[in-house]
Amino acid sequence: MSHPPETYRSIDLERTGDFTFAATNARGGVLPMGSGDDDSFTPVELLLAALAGCGAIDLEHLTGKRAPFASFAARSDGHKVRDELGNHLVDLRVTFDVTFPEGEGGDRAREILPRALSQIEGRLCAVGRTVQVGDPVRYVSGPVEP
Structure with missing residues (x-):
């Protein structure tokens, strides 16, 4: 299946030491990671962070139209x-503890919160949806192309 170019996402991973790496995105952002022997995030922790971050951004988009988070x-x-099945994560959960200011906007944000969370879980958060619907991940050897 061919996908349009604007759907493509990638990171480059560089080895920075024994069991430590740095991921670099197309915008130049760098994120260190490791095996858990130092304070760097492990890949599992990065997945947990991605789940929470994806949902948080979607939640702010949805509720922020009514009111900012208090x-x-x-x-x-x-x-x-x-x-x-091998190594994997189970019982994944993202919990948001948010409040909104008093007033009409805050009331509207509080009112849509349950629906917003349902939309995030059911269709919006690409990270969570990828985990939920699954798609094969292939690990291959070969030249890394730009």
Whole structure:
């Protein structure tokens, strides 16, 4: 299946030391990661962060049309297990603890919050949807092309 060029996303990964790497995006942002031997995020923690971040951005888009957050906190969690399917995460959950200001805008934001969370889970958050619907990930060897 051919996809239009504007749908393409990529990062480049560079080895920075023993079991440590840095991901660089097309805009020049750099994110270190490691195996858990230092304070760098592990790949599993990055997936949890991506789930929460994706949902948070969507949530702010949806509720922010009515009112800005008065307070915001989120947690993404799950369990890393090893079973007959191999290593994977189960019981993934993203919890948002948000409040909105008093007044009409805040009331409208509070009113749409449950629907917004349902939309994020059901169709909007590309990271969460990818985990939910699944798509094969192929690991290949060869030249890395720009």
